Amino acid sequence: MQIERGDIRKYIDGADNILLTSHVHPDGDAIGSCLAMYHVLKGMGKEVQVVIDDHVPDIYDILPGFGEIQRYAGQPLEAELVVLLDARPGREGRVCSAVSAPVLNIDHHVSNDGSADYTYVEPEASATAEVLCLLFKAWGIGMTEGIASCLYLGIATDTGFFAFQNNRPETMELCANLMRAGANPARISAAVQKKTFHEVEELARGLGTMELFAEGRAVGIFLDESFKGLELTDDLIDMVRHIDGIAIAVLLKAEEEKSCRVRMRSEVLDVSELARKFGGGGHREAAGATLRDGFAEAKEILKKEVSRYLLDMMS
Ligand SMILES: [Mn+2]
Structure with missing residues (x-):
């Protein structure tokens, strides 16, 4: 079922134990979005797990909460709500089918087939992290340095550091505000591009x-x-x-x-x-x-x- 951005909060409010996941081959937007949502939901007093059915590259370890990410090992999972970020159902591997809870899907891929229980897709957004920026603003969330860093990393990586065609004036404005809240673009880009x-x-x-x-x-x-x-x-x-x-x-x-x-x-x-x-x-x-x-x-x-x-x- 397709839902409006304004409806997302009521599904979040209806669950105390929330599981966050994203696609296999996780990229900066997948991890940045999961960890930003993790911090926001923790701040609301919820029990939150982040489970990814793949190896998560350690270039993202500059993000606060990186150590909380669990790699899925095939066991049944417990939660009242699954929030699937930056991917349609199926792209997350085995996680959604391991939980007997509804799936709330927040994404920006135009190819999202809307097959989750509740789907919100914003194809104009450069990144799922950009959708979350707007969501958190509407929810009145105080932007911390940690949340801002997660969101900035998601947007920066999905726009090829603001070089791709999906970058819009709104994207730059959101990122300016993330920088004001403490996100450090130089540190984040150096960390993400670090190589052996x-x-x-x-x-x-x-x-x-x-x-x-x-x-x-x-x-x-x-x-x-x-x-x-x-x-x-x-x-x-x-x-x-x-x-x-x-x-x-x-x-x-x-x-x-x-x-x-x-x-x-x-x-x-x-x-x-x-x-x-x-x-x-x-x-x-x-x-x-x-x-x-x-x-x-x-x-x-x-x-x-x-x-x-x-x-x-x-x-
Ligand atoms: Mn993305």
């Missing part, structure tokens, strides 16, 4: 797989099983997305046997449409999907579909 020497070596090796295709209108990074441990896929795709003359950048990564993750970026095409052809979704300029094929096969399929899509778009 080995990670930079892996990035260099990943760049080595770069290929032009679709008559030079697309660029791809193709990470086979030997890149299994590499988490910095966003950094890699950001390095190639601005190559002159490119309409689309894709990154394919082997995850498990018969499962490859694809990320897509474009300044000119709606890649969420292309991602939907593979059962995925996302935003106009940044989207992703999972291909249930072996790596070599997935690579061929991806290149063929991207080439065909580009041809259709240009004819």
Whole structure:
């Protein structure tokens, strides 16, 4: 059921024990939004757990409450309400189905299918953290340095540090206020972009797989099983997305046997449409999907579909 922003509070007020979760492969918006909501709900005197069905990168450990995040281990979970942030149901892994409680879903992905018990989606918002900023303001929450840091990190990472097309004047205004409340942009961006020497070596090796295709209108990074441990896929795709003359950048990564993750970026095409052809979704300029094929096969399929899509778009 779709609900209004103004209705969210009544579902929160009706529960004392709330479980927060977000998508697998958690990013800055997923973690920043969960932890901001964690602090606000704690401040209301509620019992709150944050459970993620995946590894959470430790670059987010500058956020207060990071140590409270639990990695889901397959057990049944207890709560009166689940708040799913920054993802539609199913994208959070096994968490929602492990709790016998209604799911309140707050998101900004245009591809959200509204399948949660209560869904509020704001597609114009740059980040779920931006939706939470407006929500907390409406609720009269006093903005602490901790909450501001969580929200700022969510917005900064989802806008590519204010460089993507989803960044709006309202986004900058909200962030100015978060900075006034104590969020430290320089410290947050340094922490989020922190890398080990080995990670930079892996990035260099990943760049080595770069290929032009679709008559030079697309660029791809193709990470086979030997890149299994590499988490910095966003950094890699950001390095190639601005190559002159490119309409689309894709990154394919082997995850498990018969499962490859694809990320897509474009300044000119709606890649969420292309991602939907593979059962995925996302935003106009940044989207992703999972291909249930072996790596070599997935690579061929991806290149063929991207080439065909580009041809259709240009004819
Ligand atoms: Mn987001």
